[in-house]
Amino acid sequence: MRRSSVATSFLLVSALGLTACSGGGSDGDDGARKAAEGLATALAAAAAPADGASTPSDPLAAVTWTGTDPATVAKEYAAVIDGMDGIAPSVEVAEVDGEADKPTATLTWTWPVVAGGDPWTYDTTVALADGDGWAVAWAPSIVEPSLADGETLDATTLLAERGEITGAGGEKLVTERPVVRIGIDRTKVTAAAAPASARALAELVDIEGAPFVKAVKAAGDKAFVEAITYRANDVPAAVRTGIDGIAGARQVTGEQALAPTRDFAAPILGRVGPVTAEMVEKDPDAYRPGDVAGVSGLQARYDEQLRGTTGRSVHAVPADGGEERELFLAEPAAGKPLALTLDRRLQTLAERVLGGVTPASALVAIRPSDGSILAAANGSGTGGQNYATFGQFAPGSTFKSVTSLALLRAGLTPQTQVQCTPTVTVNGKRFKNYSDYPSSAIGTIPLEEAIAQSCNTALIGARAKVKDGDLADAAASLGLGIDHDLGFPAYFGEVPPPASETEGAADLIGQGKVLASPMAMATVIASVQAGTTVVPHLVDGVDVSVPSEAEPLSAAEARQLKAMLRRVVTNGSGRGLADLPGGPVIAKTGTAEYADGGTIRTHAWMIAAQGDLAVAVFVQTGESGSRTAGPLLEEFLRAAR
Template identity: 55%
Template sequence: MRPLRLGVGCALTVLLGSGCSVLGGDDGPRAADTADDLAAALSAHSLGDVPLVDEAAREAFADLVGPLDEVRVSVEVLDVVEVEEEGRADATLGWRWEVADGAAWEYETTVGLTQGTDGGTWAVGWRPDDLAPDLADGDTLGLRTVAPVRGDITGADGAVLVTERPVLRYGLDKTKVEGGQVARSARRIARALDVDVASYVQRAEAMGPDAFVEAIVLREDEALDVLPAFRDVRGALAVRDTLPLAPTREFAAALLGRVGPATAEVVEESGGRIAAGDEVGLSGLQARYDEQLTGTPGAAVVARDAGDRLRTLFEAPATDGADLVTTLDPALQQEAETALATLGDGAPAAALVAIRPSDGAVLATANGSGAAGSDLASMGQYAPGSTFKVVSSLALLRSGLRADDVVSCPATTVVDGRSFTNYDDYPASAVGDITFTQAIAQSCNTALIGNVDRLGPGDLAAAAQALGLGTDHDLGFPVYFGQVPPPETETGAAADMIGQGTVLASPFSMATVAASVRAGRAVLPVLLPEHQVDQVPPERPLTGAEAGTLRGLMRAVVTTGSGRFLQDVEGEIGAKTGTAEYGEPDASGALPTHAWMIATRGDLAVAVFVATGVSGSQTAGPVLEAFLRAAG
């Protein structure tokens, strides 16, 4: 037996007395040609029209390779060796599967070829291990996604805010029920879990007989309450799993967002990055930074034998997601949630934002239960009421008014036919001629409106800009920085002075105002330290002297004015209360009011907003006080 070796693309001819080559010569079939045809067919995930020793192998190959149809493969002939006396040849094939980006599965197999007895056509004796080493009859192949570990969301000093935490997925195992029992079990499960009965029954009936019909996902510590009523239902199943979650359900929920199965819209907009069933960020920071947090999936080629044993043939590892760093202080964030909870069940929408003036770090941003999942803390657009008098004060100081100047605070003032008054329980002792400091401390509307003519066009907006309000910045997440548009009427200009009219702000922007007063400059809030922000400086920056006077005015609110209830709270506190009318009048003709309060203490600035309240001091004040006391 004498082997003859063929290099790829070579036609090695051994001349015999008859004039024929060992491989058939230029005019006859060659093993190398068949090997080349085989490699071309395999690169298209098939055996093509290549002659086979056993035709049944063609269908068996198609079934075996089918799960890898979406994986690009290239096959080339590395070598062909013919055994002349036996009429057979061995073709060495080089395989390269592009299993994942930057990860290829490469190996070699040797395929046997047999020549017909008449010295004609070469046929391939295909076997499972010709596709991949160690494959055997009865094996099946599969392509498994290797999920990356999702990145955490961290807070101040690296504290982990959002990470994988245990959950229970409650639902119906349809392999345990059939016929009319499906609807009966689904109905009982929906009632036990307090989910919509009709829609859950409809989903349960529509899904396949082997499906797990998920009803709800609960944190492990919340799940125990539903177990007694749930476990008695036929087919009821609770599956343990994990999800990226914050410490509590309420913890910065609107800001951080949530993770869940990709919706059809998310899949469509992803450009192929996301597939149906993938767990992705659906809202908040989880959605905006989903690609960073998700990482890159890997893939594994697996084989399952006739005994149902699984083994991995090749694995392209996943690239885990990167953490998203924030400045949130977990202790202060929790205290903010707790303070808002003091408003009680059924409370109106409310929010609290805390900022560190020295560096702009956002320490807490919380929304009360009445916000119904909306991020009012960052994106709410409301009239700020008398908290805006901090801005109006700066504009008036720049016009030449001094803190100790005497101003008139009448009970009522009229501008262009519209009457303006002070709030209902305004102290009678502070009506008449009072200092500007006392006008701010007691929050006299008429005193500020009476000085509106001191301001020129754009003065109020410039003062707002100097305190960080009214200039948009891309902070890496949605924020409403407020607006101070030019007034269109004298009445509008008067209303603007007391934070009504067309002036709007969010709790976030009013916390920025308070922080700017404390820092002595327009503070640029920072939640995501790794996000680069192009700050637009104010046209007329806040000066040290101006900031000092504003701090004195806010301190007077606590020592002698509407914020006196904060006097026994630790630290030197400056504050400003605010009440703003909105909406339609009730039967008595009274308008509902927003309640606001802002404050500073040391290196902390806070804004509290309650959508409907009695006044800033009576409704927002207790929330702010609870937060400051807890913050220490």
């Protein structure tokens, strides 16, 4: 986007419209200065973009020229600066000598070639003629002192090397990898034929045609208009051969910041691509049309850090196609890396585990000792959305980990006897256990057995023990429900005050208004495993201190919680994990009902921890936590060792 300096704006107000002036030799330097100021203003105005103001359509017509006419000057001036990427200079009068035998003016040109960088600044000399008023002799050297007739200026953007995104151990997750860009080269096709070529190429590479045709029409005669970028090894054979039959279609090799695979943590990492019109309009100082930047995910959020500083070179281009001369160079500055905690092996494993799951799914793995997120995978059923750290779903019985803590704080112990009945009714709402709940666990049973078998009615029957706010406080102690910015899209869940006794009863079993993301539930089981409140951590350099609202877990609470969740594996609904090699596993299964177009379906959850690894698996529509999510979690833990 073209920009004018403050100095140019001032000159436009104060001097625009002045001709080379009357006065002849009698006004000496004064007349010459007025002519020079009118020229400076006209040159800047002619280079500036139309902005709707009352700027003359041909500012150079306000200047008296010797030996030529304003229309010819305007045409030649436009040709000289046409290759300057739309950058508008400011032009000021530095010095005037109207009394000399050959009067001259010195103009200072300032081009903001790189936003935020040192401008390209130089002086040119203008020959003035004093006859019937002051006039100016046109020459390309007015624009740049070394330019000869027919030479033009050409600015080339020099892209900065984008900062890498690294993972655990400093391993490169996103780095420059070879790509092939497919597009229309306007130097190879006429303006009349370009739209047809654009439509044909859009059909070949399977992109929307109308926007691409519009972009090709709007591009300059020397532009390369990109349609799509492929990884070097992923270009379809039909595309490689098909472009040969489309006038102006080309494939250009290059490099682009990419993850190991197309799908690797894609919803979280985001992608890099051409800036959108909205980005340019919102921040014209940072982005110009044609720039490449982060357009989604962490690539967009940390784009300023990652993209570095764009450079530019300016050359004088001879009319005969001879050797170009470099006039100015602003070197690009490489972007700074972004360090994440993702473990490439575990992230790849998590995505492989979810690879065959048709419904939307997610898997999050956290290291309890420091909260590092080692994997945050989203299955293909999410449609590219980030369910792993930002999904908002009822956690079902996995939330009984939180309810257990609230009951312990209310005075119960793992051995406290509770009543597990087939059903329980609260204000007319009937609650029951899941369909294959073991009949042997019905009746008066210890709290630890109610948690192991996931008895809904026992926890709802103990609701009088849980006072207002107790459930939310227990959730906070396990890292759920206290939202704060961790430098990436993160939903910590919520446990709002219930609007009724019925809703409060549903909250106790992870339904009602309770919501959580897979990351939040992985944090819960990580906190139990660590014996302290865990705050998930993904981006290095972001504060992850424990919120002050979270009451610390006592040693006794941590010990009792861990023992109850261990019993889930040895005696309860998590028995599928009992034979995992390695240290003891703690776990909790969960199933949560949700309405889908009038049909009641179930979310399937399972959370577990072993050693210094805590995992949550979520499947949006499944049979149950143990049957649907359980095998996925087991596969991950077995292979993660």
